[in-house]
Amino acid sequence: MFCEQCEQTASGQGCHQWGACGKSPEVNALQDLLVYYLRSLAPVALKARELGVSTQEADIFTAKALFATMTNVNFDKKRFVEYLHACIDLREGLKQTCGDRISQWPDIANVAPDFAESLVEQGHDVSLELLDLADGNPDLFALKLTVLYGVKGMVSYAYLAYELGEEDDRIYQFTYETLAAISRSDLQLPDWIDLALQVGELNLLAMKLLDAGHVNTYGHPVPTPVPLNVKPGKALLVSGHDIKYLDAILTQTADKGINVYTHGELLPAHGYPRLKEKYPHFYGHYGTAWQNQTKDFAKFPGAIVLTTNCLMPPHENYEDKLFSVGAVGYSGLTHLLEENGIPDFTPAIQTSLDLPGFSEGEPAKEVTVGFARNAVMEVGDRVIEAVKAGQIRHFFLVGGCDGAKPDRNYYTEFVEKVPDDCIVLTLACGKFRFFDRQLGDIGGIPRLLDIGQCNDAYSAIQIALGLAEAFQTDVNSLPLSMILSWYEQKAIAVLLTLLYLGIKDIRLGPTLPAFLTPNVFKLLSQQYKLKAITTPDADLAACLGR
Numbered sequence: 001m002f003c004e005q006c007e008q009t010a011s012g013q014g015c016h017q018w019g020a021c022g023k024s025p026e027v028n029a030l031q032d033l034l035v036y037y038l039r040s041l042a043p044v045a046l047k048a049r050e051l052g053v054s055t056q057e058a059d060i061f062t063a064k065a066l067f068a069t070m071t072n073v074n075f076d077k078k079r080f081v082e083y084l085h086a087c088i089d090l091r092e093g094l095k096q097t098c099g100d101r102i103s104q105w106p107d108i109a110n111v112a113p114d115f116a117e118s119l120v121e122q123g124h125d126v127s128l129e130l131l132d133l134a135d136g137n138p139d140l141f142a143l144k145l146t147v148l149y150g151v152k153g154m155v156s157y158a159y160l161a162y163e164l165g166e167e168d169d170r171i172y173q174f175t176y177e178t179l180a181a182i183s184r185s186d187l188q189l190p191d192w193i194d195l196a197l198q199v200g201e202l203n204l205l206a207m208k209l210l211d212a213g214h215v216n217t218y219g220h221p222v223p224t225p226v227p228l229n230v231k232p233g234k235a236l237l238v239s240g241h242d243i244k245y246l247d248a249i250l251t252q253t254a255d256k257g258i259n260v261y262t263h264g265e266l267l268p269a270h271g272y273p274r275l276k277e278k279y280p281h282f283y284g285h286y287g288t289a290w291q292n293q294t295k296d297f298a299k300f301p302g303a304i305v306l307t308t309n310c311l312m313p314p315h316e317n318y319e320d321k322l323f324s325v326g327a328v329g330y331s332g333l334t335h336l337l338e339e340n341g342i343p344d345f346t347p348a349i350q351t352s353l354d355l356p357g358f359s360e361g362e363p364a365k366e367v368t369v370g371f372a373r374n375a376v377m378e379v380g381d382r383v384i385e386a387v388k389a390g391q392i393r394h395f396f397l398v399g400g401c402d403g404a405k406p407d408r409n410y411y412t413e414f415v416e417k418v419p420d421d422c423i424v425l426t427l428a429c430g431k432f433r434f435f436d437r438q439l440g441d442i443g444g445i446p447r448l449l450d451i452g453q454c455n456d457a458y459s460a461i462q463i464a465l466g467l468a469e470a471f472q473t474d475v476n477s478l479p480l481s482m483i484l485s486w487y488e489q490k491a492i493a494v495l496l497t498l499l500y501l502g503i504k505d506i507r508l509g510p511t512l513p514a515f516l517t518p519n520v521f522k523l524l525s526q527q528y529k530l531k532a533i534t535t536p537d538a539d540l541a542a543c544l545g546r
């Protein structure tokens, strides 16, 4: 096998024997095979669209199937075989609808897996095809992977937005175009750089759609204290990013005597007023970032539902109480099926009722969430005054993913060392290293502001643009530094968005993506001054111009 799509890739070079994430070579081969056949569906969908044939089913399918190939989402061989069947059915169905209006399809549109033979073997065969397509040029290969991984991140956001009723056809069109472009050999390095920046542009749109889906359905987040202590009673834990599924769980658990807790990236859900006000049993938050789940899930005395990444291979001491939905899967776990987009959570609810729940409470402890763009801009005048008066010297956006590597302690140390006259904005699961620190306030403005999930990078961008407008300058001239941590493909999409917006001097860690060649990184650092993190002291000093 070969996979290098995430930050924890083996030895910082690529997983060859087995995925550091727990992905087997077989699952990896099936994922590669699925991506290959999605690339065969793309030119057919593009032609169908030209003819005015609806590709709606293929649009959503492509998004969900790519989502399933992301890090820590789906490890279930059976599900990938189902995706492959569906992919070929959709492709052939579209070809049939186009009929003789298309005289000849490109070669890739006519290949099909042999379901009677080993699909894993066929997956191995296509795995290295990308390198062949890059003509042995490592820089081209690096950029093709950057585009592919960025598109995976982008469609995962687009899929969540679609669930909330927000869509934009440009995203589906662009997804097909990039999947089809991977087979092209006429595109050169500058074309692939352009394409990577376009991923950033379209990902901004995907995050905007998701933001609209959340805000239109649940209201603008408001600063909300969230209990971190458990309380006695039956309990159900919801992990991942999918707030619509969380909403459905809250509806289905109403009056069941179960307290619902969030885990990981669902913490910011507590800030949405229409969720908080509607469900009195939507109680608190349990555990920290995804990489601690084997410890946290084992101790949780109720059912656990994984709505998106990051799923780790479950231990047998908690796999019976763990359920997957949507794109998530792991062989042996119960996968809850949807009807009209809403899963039936009855098995998870029954498991929570059968399990003991918490018998004792804990001393009160809380964090405040909900400092998304609206909440921050409501106090915008005070923030601007504080900057002008010299009370706020600098803003640091310390955001991104968490992970298991010890070098991620950089981010905790960085936040601890941020001087008292500076504000820390944060988002995504990397914050769990410091989210409960008491950093105090500056004139009533909290020094640690949680903007939300990784997709709420959209909100962070709006805050930065709002500040730039207020100070009549551009984002790069603001007293604002971005200190980012990446892990999987959504983070790649967000990084491409920031580059597309022309944001410079981003510090990225804990390590640089293995799939970027030194040449490609040099190019990015020349144009955008993108740099690797060094030490908290040195980076802080550089950001503050000391």
Ligand code: FSO
Pocket: 241, 264, 265, 290, 309, 310, 400, 401, 402, 428, 429, 430, 453, 454, 455, 487, 488, 489, 490, 491
């Ligand atoms: Fe984290 Fe996982 Fe949100 Fe990622 S839970 S690592 S970038 O899936 O998406 O921040």
Ligand code: SF4
Pocket: 003, 004, 005, 006, 007, 008, 009, 010, 014, 015, 018, 019, 020, 021, 022, 023, 070, 071, 072
């Ligand atoms: Fe390795 Fe990451 Fe790929 Fe998993 S997703 S196989 S850890 S590079």
